[in-house]
Amino acid sequence: AASDENSAEAQPAWLLSGLAGAGAILAGSLWLALRRRRTTQHHHRRPGFMTAPPPPATLAVEKTLRHEGQPIADLLGFVDETLRRFAAAVTMQGQPLPSLVGVEVARSSLTLHLAAETALTAPWKPGASQTRWSITTSDDTDEIGPLAPDGPAPWPHLATIGADDTGHWWLLNLEHLGTATITGNPEFADDLARYLASELATNPWSRDLELDLVGVFGELTGLDPARVHFHPEAVGIDNTLAAAVDTIDRLNLTMATDAPTARATQVGDDLWASHVLITKAQPQGNLDRLVELIQTMPGRTAAAAVIIGAGRTDGRSIELAAGSDGRVRIPDLGLDLIANGITIEEARGSVALLQAADNLDGAPVP
Numbered sequence: 001a002a003s004d005e006n007s008a009e010a011q012p013a014w015l016l017s018g019l020a021g022a023g024a025i026l027a028g029s030l031w032l033a034l035r036r037r038r039t040t041q042h043h044h045r046r047p048g049f050m051t052a053p054p055p056p057a058t059l060a061v062e063k064t065l066r067h068e069g070q071p072i073a074d075l076l077g078f079v080d081e082t083l084r085r086f087a088a089a090v091t092m093q094g095q096p097l098p099s100l101v102g103v104e105v106a107r108s109s110l111t112l113h114l115a116a117e118t119a120l121t122a123p124w125k126p127g128a129s130q131t132r133w134s135i136t137t138s139d140d141t142d143e144i145g146p147l148a149p150d151g152p153a154p155w156p157h158l159a160t161i162g163a164d165d166t167g168h169w170w171l172l173n174l175e176h177l178g179t180a181t182i183t184g185n186p187e188f189a190d191d192l193a194r195y196l197a198s199e200l201a202t203n204p205w206s207r208d209l210e211l212d213l214v215g216v217f218g219e220l221t222g223l224d225p226a227r228v229h230f231h232p233e234a235v236g237i238d239n240t241l242a243a244a245v246d247t248i249d250r251l252n253l254t255m256a257t258d259a260p261t262a263r264a265t266q267v268g269d270d271l272w273a274s275h276v277l278i279t280k281a282q283p284q285g286n287l288d289r290l291v292e293l294i295q296t297m298p299g300r301t302a303a304a305a306v307i308i309g310a311g312r313t314d315g316r317s318i319e320l321a322a323g324s325d326g327r328v329r330i331p332d333l334g335l336d337l338i339a340n341g342i343t344i345e346e347a348r349g350s351v352a353l354l355q356a357a358d359n360l361d362g363a364p365v366p
Contacts, residue, residue, distance in 0.1 A: 015063075015064050016060060016061065016064045016342075016349070019342065019350075022337070022340050023160075023195065025072065025199065026198055026203075028068075028069040029202040030069055030353075030354070031073055032202075033223075033224075034062075034353060037354060041357055044360040044362070048365065055352055060349070061346075075137075077204070079103065080205045084147055084151070085144035086112070087260075090145075091265050092145065096258060097261045099116060099299070100173045101113045102170060102172040103158060104168050104169070105171060106166075107167075108136055108137045109134055111134040112134075117130035118133075124144075155173050157173055157200075158173050159199045159200050159203075161335070161340060162339045165338070170337055174196075174304035175274070176299075177318045178305075180306050181318070181319050181320065183320070183322070184322040184328075185322055188322040194220070194341070195341050197211060197213060197276075198223060201220060201224045201227065202224065208271060209274040209275070210275045212231060212236055213228065213229065213278050214233075215284075217278065218230040221351075222351035222352075234286075237279070240276075241289060241290045243303060244275065244302070247273065248301060259272060259274075259300055275303040275304075277290065277305045278305075280307070290305060322341075
């Protein structure tokens with residue numbers, strides 16, 4: 001339809017493909033981040049000055065975020081709030097959080113995909129089995145559980161892999177997967193990994209997550225310099241490894257069940273740090289040691305590793321096969337999705353737009 005000028009569904013010429021359709025969740029996250037920064041800009045505006053305008057080159061990015069992201073913003077709030085309420089309801093009963101594989105999101109509903117059968121109460125509705133539970137935007141969220149909006153999100157590692165043929169977005173819990181390898185077409189694999197990093201840097205439920213990019217995607221640090229760290233050398237892997245070891249030690253010390261439950265119930269005095277490492281497949285530094293630790297301590301490291309270009313070396317890593325046809329296939333989960341992905345140019349445009357919104361100096365009124 002995009003190539004048919006006479007089609008009513010033809011997309012505007014400025015629309016960036018990576019932030020539309022299957023990638024609309026990222027567009028919504030970027031729109032929310034931009035709106036927060038613009039609010040801060042306006043708060044600091046001095047009399048006689050206006051907020052500094054973004055560079056003209058970012059106009060297409062902002063138009064895309066307004067067109068695709070703004071309508072999704074409320075849906076992201078619904079997803080974030082629902083997961084927080086669900087986790088609060090479970091932990092109030094003294095139960096550990098169920099293992100969350102992923103979340104399937106439609107325009108008006110959300111479906112939890114759990115690793116094991118779990119009995120939930122109304123307003124949750126069961127699917128084909130008790131591993132699938134759905135709720136709609138019209139349901140009363142107060143019935144799910146209490147809301148602590150300022151507390152840590154229970155599953156900060158959720159990121160959108162793609163959309164199915166019905167238009168539902170699939171967010172996978174990278175913490176549950178542990179280690180994921182992105183195989184297939186190198187260009188599409190890079191675009192998918194870059195997308196995952198961008199979403200983890202901007203979505204509302206990953207606000208406390210640290211992202212270590214080792215040898216890849218240095219252009220993304222401007223999305224959130226406090227949380228996104230680029231390491232040109234393999235020594236950057238040690239950051240994620242040290243955090244994983246520290247989490248295991250804290251769990252042992254506090255006798256907490258697992259990292260997600262400890263995070264949701266805020267066990268102890270300090271924040272429970274969460275980490276995602278993204279890097280290339282070639283052997284380097286302590287990557288093998290980190291992978292082994294994550295795989296042998298499931299649910300106890302609060303860390304995940306995404307390795308680009310790796311072949312499957314064991315039966316415990318989840319393979320994301322990025323095809324040249326624009327789809328990503330995940331055999332272990334039975335998923336065949338329209339793949340997400342953003343190019344380096346789209347990423348740089350998004351970063352430039354957000355960085356411009358950090359300018360608090362203002363500009364003279366013309």
